[in-house]
Amino acid sequence: MPEQEQLLAQTFGCARFVYSSASKPLTVLKKNPGYPWLQVVFSLPVQQSRRHQQTAFKNFRESRAKSTVFSTRDT
Structure with missing residues (x-):
C-alpha cells in the first residue's frame, strides 16, 4: 500500500x-535528463493534465474564463 x-x-x-x-512539449520534458521522474509515472494522468491546461488557455483566449493559475501543492 505505501508503494501505491x-x-x-x-x-x-x-x-x-x-x-x-x-x-x-511533454516529449521534450520527458527526454530532459534533469527530469528522470517523469519517465517513472504513468503517462495518461500527465497527458491529461496537459489537455486540461490547453483547454484552460483556450477558454481564456475566447474570454470564457479568467487567466490560468499555475498549480502548486497548495492549490
Whole structure:
C-alpha cells in the first residue's frame, strides 16, 4: 500500500509540473535528463493534465474564463 501511495503522489506531482510547464512539449520534458521522474509515472494522468491546461488557455483566449493559475501543492 505505501508503494501505491508513493506512486500516486509522484503522479500528482508530475501532473502539476507538466501543467505549470506550458511552453515545453511533454516529449521534450520527458527526454530532459534533469527530469528522470517523469519517465517513472504513468503517462495518461500527465497527458491529461496537459489537455486540461490547453483547454484552460483556450477558454481564456475566447474570454470564457479568467487567466490560468499555475498549480502548486497548495492549490
